Amino acid sequence: MNRKFVTEYALGYLNSYTSMVTAHQLLLGGRVDPVDQENLAKCHIYIIAARPEPFFKPETLKHENNMLSGTVCYRVDGKEKDIPFEGYPWQLDDEESTIDCKYPHKEICSFNPDGQEGTYVAASMLTLRYLREDGSGANDLNLYEVLYVGQSVGQGNRSASERLRNH
Secondary structure (H helix, E strand, O other): OOOOOHHHHHHHOOOOOOOOOOHHHHHOOOOOOHHHHHHHOOOOEEEEEEOOOOEEOHHHOEEEOOEEEEEEEEEEOOEEEEEEEEEEEOOOOOOOOEEEOOOOOOEEEEEOOOOOEEEEEEHHHHHHHOOOOOOHHHHHHOOOEEEEEEEOOOOOOOOHHHHHHOO
């Protein structure tokens, strides 16, 4: 097949792994699942994109019977929109564990009785799972503005996440 534009190939390219990593996860010590981190280390093509940034409304959060419920919010043109969720399965490390959602409210962390941080849930992840029934959440949060497309091959020893840290 004779292609006229390189972008036709790039847009039609099917890969075996796709992931979204927030700037918070990449730069400010946010965590990435170990399996995702292993796969991300193999990636060399990346896209920097902008979208509304989801955050939790801390006063709505409840954890009962190993289920999390509450509200994830985001802003579009200064107007706050809510995505209520319930029934998210989250088993804490210990029955006496507590949860906390500190500013900037992007993740909920569990704390063991001795104060040691346990597992966490990120707002960006929950928005993919719990969207408004009227579809407005899906439409707003699935609109990405592509700012940059890059490749991080260098001398063959640099991954996309390493390149992005230096971007």
